[in-house]
Amino acid sequence: MLLKIKRSGINGEGIGYKKGKPIFVMGAFPEELIEYEMMEENEKYGIGQLEKVIEPSPRRRHPICKNHEQCGGCSLIAYDYKGQVRMKEMLLKEALKKYAHYSGKILPMIKNPNVLGYRNALKLPLSMVDGKIEAGMFARNSNEFVKLERCIVHSKLLEKVRQEVINALQQNEIQAYNKSKINGFKMLVMKEFKEKVQVIFITSPMEIPQKLIDEIMSIEGVVSLYQNIKTDDEKDHDLFGTKMIHLSGLEKMEVEINGLKLLLLPRSFFQLNTAQASNLYEVVKSWTPHSDWIVEAYAGIGAMSLLVSEKAKEVIGIESIQDAVNNAQENAKINGIKNAHFICGDAGVELNKLDQQDRVDTLIVDPPRSGLDPTMRQAIKDSNIKTILYVSCNPSTLGKDLFALSEYAIEKVQPIDMFSQTPHVETVVFLKRK
Numbered sequence: 001m002l003l004k005i006k007r008s009g010i011n012g013e014g015i016g017y018k019k020g021k022p023i024f025v026m027g028a029f030p031e032e033l034i035e036y037e038m039m040e041e042n043e044k045y046g047i048g049q050l051e052k053v054i055e056p057s058p059r060r061r062h063p064i065c066k067n068h069e070q071c072g073g074c075s076l077i078a079y080d081y082k083g084q085v086r087m088k089e090m091l092l093k094e095a096l097k098k099y100a101h102y103s104g105k106i107l108p109m110i111k112n113p114n115v116l117g118y119r120n121a122l123k124l125p126l127s128m129v130d131g132k133i134e135a136g137m138f139a140r141n142s143n144e145f146v147k148l149e150r151c152i153v154h155s156k157l158l159e160k161v162r163q164e165v166i167n168a169l170q171q172n173e174i175q176a177y178n179k180s181k182i183n184g185f186k187m188l189v190m191k192e193f194k195e196k197v198q199v200i201f202i203t204s205p206m207e208i209p210q211k212l213i214d215e216i217m218s219i220e221g222v223v224s225l226y227q228n229i230k231t232d233d234e235k236d237h238d239l240f241g242t243k244m245i246h247l248s249g250l251e252k253m254e255v256e257i258n259g260l261k262l263l264l265l266p267r268s269f270f271q272l273n274t275a276q277a278s279n280l281y282e283v284v285k286s287w288t289p290h291s292d293w294i295v296e297a298y299a300g301i302g303a304m305s306l307l308v309s310e311k312a313k314e315v316i317g318i319e320s321i322q323d324a325v326n327n328a329q330e331n332a333k334i335n336g337i338k339n340a341h342f343i344c345g346d347a348g349v350e351l352n353k354l355d356q357q358d359r360v361d362t363l364i365v366d367p368p369r370s371g372l373d374p375t376m377r378q379a380i381k382d383s384n385i386k387t388i389l390y391v392s393c394n395p396s397t398l399g400k401d402l403f404a405l406s407e408y409a410i411e412k413v414q415p416i417d418m419f420s421q422t423p424h425v426e427t428v429v430f431l432k433r434k
Protein backbone atom coordinates (compact mmCIF):
# COMPACT_ATOMS: atom_id res chain seq x y z
CA MET A 1 0.00 0.00 0.00
CA LEU A 2 1.15 3.54 -0.71
CA LEU A 3 1.27 6.37 1.84
CA LYS A 4 2.31 10.02 1.72
CA ILE A 5 4.00 10.96 5.01
CA LYS A 6 2.66 14.26 6.35
CA ARG A 7 4.44 14.68 9.69
CA SER A 8 6.44 12.99 12.45
CA GLY A 9 5.16 11.36 15.63
CA ILE A 10 6.68 11.72 19.10
CA ASN A 11 8.87 8.61 18.58
CA GLY A 12 10.17 9.90 15.25
CA GLU A 13 7.84 7.68 13.21
CA GLY A 14 6.31 9.00 9.95
CA ILE A 15 2.56 9.67 10.02
CA GLY A 16 0.35 9.55 6.92
CA TYR A 17 -3.45 9.34 6.62
CA LYS A 18 -5.70 6.68 5.13
CA LYS A 19 -9.27 8.02 4.87
CA GLY A 20 -8.48 10.42 7.72
CA LYS A 21 -7.04 7.69 9.99
CA PRO A 22 -3.37 8.15 11.04
CA ILE A 23 -0.97 5.40 10.00
CA PHE A 24 2.34 5.30 11.92
CA VAL A 25 5.37 4.00 10.02
CA MET A 26 8.76 3.78 11.76
CA GLY A 27 11.66 4.78 9.50
CA ALA A 28 9.55 7.00 7.19
CA PHE A 29 10.03 10.77 7.17
CA PRO A 30 7.87 13.81 6.32
CA GLU A 31 7.12 14.41 2.63
CA GLU A 32 8.12 10.87 1.61
CA LEU A 33 5.98 8.61 -0.52
CA ILE A 34 6.37 5.09 0.81
CA GLU A 35 5.09 1.59 0.38
CA TYR A 36 4.09 -0.15 3.61
CA GLU A 37 2.50 -3.27 4.97
CA MET A 38 -0.20 -2.84 7.61
CA MET A 39 0.85 -4.71 10.78
CA GLU A 40 -1.91 -3.61 13.12
CA GLU A 41 -5.09 -1.62 12.57
CA ASN A 42 -8.02 -0.52 14.70
CA GLU A 43 -10.73 2.15 14.48
CA LYS A 44 -8.44 4.95 15.55
CA TYR A 45 -5.05 4.23 13.93
CA GLY A 46 -2.86 1.82 12.01
CA ILE A 47 0.76 0.72 12.40
CA GLY A 48 2.61 0.03 9.17
CA GLN A 49 5.95 -1.54 8.39
CA LEU A 50 8.09 0.34 5.89
CA GLU A 51 8.57 -1.77 2.75
CA LYS A 52 10.04 0.69 0.25
CA VAL A 53 10.74 4.41 -0.01
CA ILE A 54 9.39 5.51 -3.39
CA GLU A 55 10.01 9.26 -3.14
CA PRO A 56 12.69 9.89 -0.49
CA SER A 57 12.90 13.10 1.54
CA PRO A 58 15.85 15.29 0.48
CA ARG A 59 16.91 14.94 4.14
CA ARG A 60 17.16 11.12 3.94
CA ARG A 61 20.73 9.81 4.13
CA HIS A 62 22.51 6.50 4.36
CA PRO A 63 22.03 5.08 7.89
CA ILE A 64 25.56 4.80 9.19
CA CYS A 65 24.81 2.02 11.69
CA LYS A 66 24.60 -1.70 10.93
CA ASN A 67 22.24 -2.48 13.79
CA HIS A 68 19.89 0.47 13.49
CA GLU A 69 16.82 -1.45 12.36
CA GLN A 70 16.99 -4.08 15.10
CA CYS A 71 18.08 -1.62 17.79
CA GLY A 72 15.55 1.13 17.17
CA GLY A 73 17.43 3.38 19.63
CA CYS A 74 18.44 5.86 16.92
CA SER A 75 15.23 6.08 14.92
CA LEU A 76 16.40 9.29 13.17
CA ILE A 77 19.76 7.93 12.01
CA ALA A 78 18.65 8.02 8.35
CA TYR A 79 17.62 11.72 8.61
CA ASP A 80 20.21 14.50 8.38
CA TYR A 81 21.03 16.61 11.44
CA LYS A 82 19.33 19.78 10.21
CA GLY A 83 16.17 17.74 9.65
CA GLN A 84 16.44 16.18 13.12
CA VAL A 85 16.69 19.58 14.78
CA ARG A 86 13.66 20.94 12.87
CA MET A 87 11.69 17.77 13.62
CA LYS A 88 12.40 17.97 17.35
CA GLU A 89 11.54 21.68 17.52
CA MET A 90 8.26 20.78 15.84
CA LEU A 91 7.57 17.83 18.21
CA LEU A 92 8.12 20.11 21.21
CA LYS A 93 5.90 22.82 19.73
CA GLU A 94 3.10 20.31 19.05
CA ALA A 95 3.33 18.73 22.53
CA LEU A 96 3.19 22.13 24.27
CA LYS A 97 0.25 23.17 22.11
CA LYS A 98 -1.65 19.89 22.51
CA TYR A 99 -1.18 19.40 26.24
CA ALA A 100 -0.44 22.85 27.69
CA HIS A 101 -2.31 24.98 25.08
CA TYR A 102 0.89 27.01 24.71
CA SER A 103 1.60 28.50 21.32
CA GLY A 104 4.11 31.17 22.36
CA LYS A 105 7.76 31.47 21.45
CA ILE A 106 10.22 28.58 21.66
CA LEU A 107 13.90 29.51 21.49
CA PRO A 108 15.96 27.81 18.76
CA MET A 109 17.44 24.42 19.74
CA ILE A 110 20.94 24.46 21.28
CA LYS A 111 22.64 22.06 18.89
CA ASN A 112 24.82 19.14 19.90
CA PRO A 113 28.52 19.82 19.17
CA ASN A 114 29.09 16.05 18.73
CA VAL A 115 26.18 14.39 16.95
CA LEU A 116 27.97 11.00 17.09
CA GLY A 117 29.99 9.47 19.93
CA TYR A 118 28.34 11.74 22.52
CA ARG A 119 27.09 9.14 25.02
CA ASN A 120 29.24 8.84 28.14
CA ALA A 121 27.50 5.67 29.36
CA LEU A 122 26.16 2.37 28.10
CA LYS A 123 24.17 -0.53 29.51
CA LEU A 124 23.93 -3.66 27.41
CA PRO A 125 22.54 -7.13 28.09
CA LEU A 126 24.97 -10.06 27.77
CA SER A 127 24.09 -13.34 26.07
CA MET A 128 25.73 -16.41 24.54
CA VAL A 129 26.15 -16.35 20.74
CA ASP A 130 27.74 -19.44 19.11
CA GLY A 131 29.14 -20.48 22.49
CA LYS A 132 30.72 -17.08 23.27
CA ILE A 133 29.53 -14.29 25.53
CA GLU A 134 28.55 -11.12 23.63
CA ALA A 135 27.11 -7.69 24.49
CA GLY A 136 24.13 -6.64 22.45
CA MET A 137 20.45 -5.92 22.60
CA PHE A 138 17.06 -7.50 22.21
CA ALA A 139 15.70 -6.71 18.74
CA ARG A 140 12.77 -4.29 18.68
CA ASN A 141 9.44 -5.96 19.55
CA SER A 142 11.11 -9.35 20.00
CA ASN A 143 13.08 -11.58 22.36
CA GLU A 144 15.82 -12.21 19.81
CA PHE A 145 19.29 -11.22 21.06
CA VAL A 146 21.43 -9.35 18.53
CA LYS A 147 25.16 -8.82 19.01
CA LEU A 148 26.04 -5.12 18.88
CA GLU A 149 28.94 -4.67 16.49
CA ARG A 150 29.58 -1.02 17.10
CA CYS A 151 27.41 1.77 18.47
CA ILE A 152 28.03 5.14 16.85
CA VAL A 153 26.49 7.23 19.62
CA HIS A 154 28.62 5.71 22.40
CA SER A 155 31.92 7.56 22.89
CA LYS A 156 34.78 6.07 20.88
CA LEU A 157 36.68 5.16 24.03
CA LEU A 158 33.67 3.36 25.52
CA GLU A 159 33.34 1.31 22.33
CA LYS A 160 37.05 0.45 22.26
CA VAL A 161 37.08 -0.59 25.92
CA ARG A 162 33.81 -2.51 25.49
CA GLN A 163 35.41 -4.64 22.79
CA GLU A 164 38.40 -5.40 25.02
CA VAL A 165 36.16 -6.20 28.01
CA ILE A 166 34.18 -8.67 25.87
CA ASN A 167 37.43 -10.26 24.61
CA ALA A 168 38.59 -10.73 28.22
CA LEU A 169 35.24 -12.30 29.18
CA GLN A 170 35.46 -14.67 26.21
CA GLN A 171 39.06 -15.67 26.93
CA ASN A 172 38.11 -16.44 30.53
CA GLU A 173 35.15 -18.49 29.25
CA ILE A 174 32.66 -16.44 31.24
CA GLN A 175 29.07 -17.57 30.71
CA ALA A 176 26.15 -15.22 30.24
CA TYR A 177 23.28 -15.74 32.65
CA ASN A 178 20.68 -18.20 31.56
CA LYS A 179 17.53 -18.84 33.60
CA SER A 180 18.05 -22.61 33.48
CA LYS A 181 21.57 -22.27 34.95
CA ILE A 182 22.16 -20.54 38.25
CA ASN A 183 25.21 -18.38 37.58
CA GLY A 184 26.25 -15.97 34.91
CA PHE A 185 26.85 -12.40 33.77
CA LYS A 186 23.66 -10.46 33.01
CA MET A 187 24.63 -6.97 31.89
CA LEU A 188 27.58 -4.74 31.11
CA VAL A 189 27.39 -1.14 32.33
CA MET A 190 30.14 1.37 31.51
CA LYS A 191 30.69 5.10 32.07
CA GLU A 192 33.36 7.42 30.73
CA PHE A 193 34.45 10.82 31.97
CA LYS A 194 37.63 12.56 30.85
CA GLU A 195 38.92 9.41 29.10
CA LYS A 196 38.57 7.35 32.28
CA VAL A 197 36.25 4.37 32.22
CA GLN A 198 34.27 2.56 34.91
CA VAL A 199 33.11 -1.01 34.26
CA ILE A 200 30.22 -2.61 36.19
CA PHE A 201 29.20 -6.25 35.68
CA ILE A 202 25.67 -7.11 36.74
CA THR A 203 25.68 -10.82 37.60
CA SER A 204 23.76 -13.49 39.44
CA PRO A 205 25.17 -14.31 42.93
CA MET A 206 28.69 -15.55 42.04
CA GLU A 207 32.34 -14.76 42.53
CA ILE A 208 34.33 -13.07 39.75
CA PRO A 209 37.78 -14.73 39.25
CA GLN A 210 40.74 -12.54 40.30
CA LYS A 211 42.44 -13.24 36.94
CA LEU A 212 39.53 -11.58 35.11
CA ILE A 213 39.56 -8.62 37.52
CA ASP A 214 43.29 -8.11 36.82
CA GLU A 215 42.77 -8.38 33.07
CA ILE A 216 39.90 -5.85 33.04
CA MET A 217 41.91 -3.40 35.16
CA SER A 218 44.87 -3.69 32.76
CA ILE A 219 42.74 -2.45 29.80
CA GLU A 220 43.91 1.04 28.87
CA GLY A 221 41.42 3.63 30.15
CA VAL A 222 39.75 1.43 32.82
CA VAL A 223 40.08 3.02 36.27
CA SER A 224 37.22 1.45 38.23
CA LEU A 225 35.58 -1.98 38.43
CA TYR A 226 32.40 -3.04 40.23
CA GLN A 227 30.22 -6.12 40.42
CA ASN A 228 26.52 -5.73 41.08
CA ILE A 229 24.59 -8.80 42.15
CA LYS A 230 21.03 -8.97 40.95
CA THR A 231 18.94 -11.92 42.04
CA ASP A 232 15.91 -13.18 40.13
CA ASP A 233 13.47 -11.81 42.69
CA GLU A 234 14.77 -8.23 42.33
CA LYS A 235 12.66 -5.91 40.17
CA ASP A 236 13.35 -5.92 36.44
CA HIS A 237 12.83 -2.19 36.03
CA ASP A 238 15.60 -1.36 38.53
CA LEU A 239 18.89 -1.63 36.66
CA PHE A 240 20.93 -2.66 39.70
CA GLY A 241 20.34 -5.25 42.41
CA THR A 242 20.85 -4.49 46.11
CA LYS A 243 24.44 -5.72 46.45
CA MET A 244 27.15 -3.49 44.90
CA ILE A 245 30.73 -4.79 45.28
CA HIS A 246 33.71 -2.56 44.61
CA LEU A 247 36.29 -4.88 42.98
CA SER A 248 39.19 -2.62 42.03
CA GLY A 249 40.37 0.93 41.22
CA LEU A 250 38.46 4.14 41.95
CA GLU A 251 35.28 3.93 44.03
CA LYS A 252 33.88 7.12 42.55
CA MET A 253 34.19 8.56 39.07
CA GLU A 254 35.05 12.24 38.76
CA VAL A 255 33.21 14.62 36.42
CA GLU A 256 34.45 18.14 35.75
CA ILE A 257 31.71 20.42 34.54
CA ASN A 258 31.15 24.21 34.50
CA GLY A 259 33.93 24.78 37.05
CA LEU A 260 32.71 22.06 39.43
CA LYS A 261 34.35 18.80 40.39
CA LEU A 262 31.70 16.14 40.98
CA LEU A 263 32.03 12.62 42.37
CA LEU A 264 29.73 9.88 41.19
CA LEU A 265 28.98 6.42 42.62
CA PRO A 266 27.65 3.70 40.27
CA ARG A 267 24.01 4.08 41.32
CA SER A 268 23.98 7.86 40.99
CA PHE A 269 22.49 9.45 37.89
CA PHE A 270 24.48 11.71 35.61
CA GLN A 271 23.41 13.23 32.28
CA LEU A 272 24.39 11.00 29.32
CA ASN A 273 25.88 13.78 27.19
CA THR A 274 28.53 15.71 29.12
CA ALA A 275 28.98 18.54 26.57
CA GLN A 276 25.24 19.25 26.36
CA ALA A 277 24.82 18.84 30.14
CA SER A 278 27.23 21.75 30.41
CA ASN A 279 25.03 23.85 28.09
CA LEU A 280 21.89 22.78 29.95
CA TYR A 281 23.40 23.78 33.31
CA GLU A 282 24.47 27.12 31.85
CA VAL A 283 20.86 27.89 30.82
CA VAL A 284 19.57 26.85 34.27
CA LYS A 285 22.17 28.98 36.04
CA SER A 286 21.60 32.08 33.92
CA TRP A 287 17.79 31.86 34.23
CA THR A 288 17.75 31.26 38.00
CA PRO A 289 16.81 34.48 39.81
CA HIS A 290 18.48 35.65 43.04
CA SER A 291 16.46 33.97 45.75
CA ASP A 292 16.28 33.30 49.48
CA TRP A 293 15.63 29.58 49.26
CA ILE A 294 16.12 27.54 46.11
CA VAL A 295 14.94 23.93 46.12
CA GLU A 296 16.17 21.54 43.45
CA ALA A 297 13.94 18.48 43.24
CA TYR A 298 15.31 15.32 41.55
CA ALA A 299 18.81 16.65 42.23
CA GLY A 300 21.01 13.65 41.34
CA ILE A 301 24.58 14.37 42.52
CA GLY A 302 23.71 18.04 43.05
CA ALA A 303 25.26 19.67 39.96
CA MET A 304 22.53 22.27 39.42
CA SER A 305 22.12 23.02 43.14
CA LEU A 306 25.84 23.72 43.45
CA LEU A 307 25.90 25.87 40.30
CA VAL A 308 23.03 28.09 41.44
CA SER A 309 24.21 28.25 45.09
CA GLU A 310 25.74 31.70 44.55
CA LYS A 311 22.27 33.01 43.70
CA ALA A 312 20.63 31.99 47.00
CA LYS A 313 20.95 32.25 50.76
CA GLU A 314 20.29 28.52 50.90
CA VAL A 315 19.84 25.71 48.38
CA ILE A 316 18.23 22.38 49.22
CA GLY A 317 18.44 19.42 46.87
CA ILE A 318 16.01 16.50 47.12
CA GLU A 319 16.92 13.12 45.63
CA SER A 320 15.60 9.60 46.21
CA ILE A 321 18.85 7.61 45.69
CA GLN A 322 20.95 7.60 48.88
CA ASP A 323 24.29 7.18 47.03
CA ALA A 324 23.54 10.25 44.91
CA VAL A 325 22.69 12.25 48.05
CA ASN A 326 25.99 11.15 49.64
CA ASN A 327 27.77 12.26 46.45
CA ALA A 328 25.94 15.61 46.44
CA GLN A 329 26.90 16.30 50.08
CA GLU A 330 30.53 15.45 49.38
CA ASN A 331 30.44 17.48 46.15
CA ALA A 332 29.29 20.56 48.09
CA LYS A 333 32.26 20.09 50.45
CA ILE A 334 34.95 19.55 47.81
CA ASN A 335 33.74 22.60 45.90
CA GLY A 336 33.76 24.73 49.08
CA ILE A 337 30.00 25.41 48.91
CA LYS A 338 28.49 25.86 52.36
CA ASN A 339 24.91 26.94 51.63
CA ALA A 340 23.80 23.78 49.73
CA HIS A 341 22.25 20.85 51.60
CA PHE A 342 20.74 17.61 50.37
CA ILE A 343 17.87 15.43 51.58
CA CYS A 344 17.17 11.83 50.62
CA GLY A 345 13.48 11.30 49.97
CA ASP A 346 10.57 11.65 47.61
CA ALA A 347 10.58 15.04 45.89
CA GLY A 348 6.88 15.84 46.41
CA VAL A 349 6.77 14.72 50.05
CA GLU A 350 9.96 16.59 51.00
CA LEU A 351 8.98 19.77 49.12
CA ASN A 352 5.71 19.77 51.03
CA LYS A 353 7.58 19.60 54.35
CA LEU A 354 10.06 22.33 53.37
CA ASP A 355 7.35 24.61 52.14
CA GLN A 356 5.52 24.60 55.51
CA GLN A 357 7.64 27.64 56.38
CA ASP A 358 6.74 29.31 53.08
CA ARG A 359 10.36 30.24 52.42
CA VAL A 360 10.94 28.49 49.07
CA ASP A 361 10.89 31.12 46.35
CA THR A 362 12.55 29.27 43.45
CA LEU A 363 12.11 25.62 42.49
CA ILE A 364 14.17 23.68 39.95
CA VAL A 365 12.72 20.32 38.86
CA ASP A 366 14.42 17.74 36.62
CA PRO A 367 12.15 14.68 36.92
CA PRO A 368 12.48 11.30 35.15
CA ARG A 369 10.63 10.78 31.81
CA SER A 370 7.36 10.12 33.66
CA GLY A 371 7.28 13.78 34.80
CA LEU A 372 5.89 15.08 38.09
CA ASP A 373 3.76 12.73 40.17
CA PRO A 374 0.45 13.87 41.78
CA THR A 375 2.13 14.54 45.18
CA MET A 376 4.69 16.83 43.54
CA ARG A 377 2.10 18.66 41.47
CA GLN A 378 -0.03 19.22 44.57
CA ALA A 379 2.98 20.37 46.64
CA ILE A 380 3.72 23.00 43.98
CA LYS A 381 0.10 24.11 43.68
CA ASP A 382 -0.18 24.48 47.50
CA SER A 383 3.06 26.50 47.67
CA ASN A 384 3.89 30.13 47.19
CA ILE A 385 6.87 29.43 44.95
CA LYS A 386 7.39 32.39 42.61
CA THR A 387 9.63 30.88 39.93
CA ILE A 388 10.01 27.34 38.58
CA LEU A 389 12.67 26.08 36.18
CA TYR A 390 11.37 22.84 34.74
CA VAL A 391 14.04 20.68 33.06
CA SER A 392 12.38 17.92 31.06
CA CYS A 393 13.48 15.02 28.86
CA ASN A 394 9.94 14.25 27.65
CA PRO A 395 7.80 16.89 25.86
CA SER A 396 4.53 14.97 26.45
CA THR A 397 4.81 14.72 30.24
CA LEU A 398 6.22 18.27 30.28
CA GLY A 399 3.13 19.53 28.43
CA LYS A 400 0.75 17.67 30.76
CA ASP A 401 2.54 18.97 33.88
CA LEU A 402 2.51 22.55 32.58
CA PHE A 403 -1.23 22.28 31.98
CA ALA A 404 -1.73 20.96 35.54
CA LEU A 405 0.36 23.82 36.97
CA SER A 406 -2.14 26.42 35.75
CA GLU A 407 -1.07 28.85 38.50
CA TYR A 408 2.12 29.43 36.47
CA ALA A 409 2.70 31.25 33.19
CA ILE A 410 5.27 29.97 30.68
CA GLU A 411 7.81 32.74 30.04
CA LYS A 412 10.71 31.03 28.23
CA VAL A 413 11.25 27.67 26.54
CA GLN A 414 14.72 26.43 25.56
CA PRO A 415 15.18 23.05 23.79
CA ILE A 416 18.60 21.39 23.92
CA ASP A 417 19.68 18.51 21.69
CA MET A 418 21.13 16.00 24.14
CA PHE A 419 20.23 12.84 22.25
CA SER A 420 21.11 13.25 18.56
CA GLN A 421 19.92 10.50 16.17
CA THR A 422 16.97 9.88 18.51
CA PRO A 423 13.66 11.79 18.72
CA HIS A 424 14.21 12.67 22.42
CA VAL A 425 14.14 16.35 23.33
CA GLU A 426 15.56 18.00 26.45
CA THR A 427 13.86 21.29 27.38
CA VAL A 428 14.17 23.99 30.03
CA VAL A 429 10.99 25.99 30.77
CA PHE A 430 10.92 29.14 32.89
CA LEU A 431 7.64 29.56 34.79
CA LYS A 432 6.37 32.52 36.84
CA ARG A 433 3.47 32.39 39.31
CA LYS A 434 0.59 34.36 37.81
Ligand SMILES: C[S@@+](CC[C@H](N)C(=O)[O-])C[C@H]1O[C@@H](n2cnc3c(N)ncnc32)[C@H](O)[C@@H]1O
Nearest residue numbers: 269271298299300319320321346347366367368
Ligand atom coordinates in the same frame (compact mmCIF):
# COMPACT_ATOMS: atom_id res chain seq x y z
C1 LIG B 1 16.70 13.23 35.18
S1 LIG B 1 17.59 12.87 36.64
C2 LIG B 1 18.14 14.49 37.07
C3 LIG B 1 19.42 14.55 37.85
C4 LIG B 1 20.09 15.89 38.03
N1 LIG B 1 19.20 16.99 38.01
C5 LIG B 1 21.22 16.09 37.01
O1 LIG B 1 21.23 17.07 36.28
O2 LIG B 1 22.12 15.24 36.95
C6 LIG B 1 16.30 12.52 37.75
C7 LIG B 1 16.76 12.21 39.17
O3 LIG B 1 15.58 12.12 39.99
C8 LIG B 1 15.73 11.05 40.92
N2 LIG B 1 14.35 10.70 41.30
C9 LIG B 1 13.48 9.91 40.61
N3 LIG B 1 12.28 9.89 41.24
C10 LIG B 1 12.39 10.68 42.34
C11 LIG B 1 11.50 11.07 43.38
N4 LIG B 1 10.23 10.64 43.41
N5 LIG B 1 11.95 11.89 44.34
C12 LIG B 1 13.23 12.35 44.33
N6 LIG B 1 14.12 12.01 43.37
C13 LIG B 1 13.71 11.19 42.39
C14 LIG B 1 16.55 10.03 40.16
O4 LIG B 1 17.23 9.17 41.07
C15 LIG B 1 17.51 10.91 39.36
O5 LIG B 1 18.69 11.16 40.08
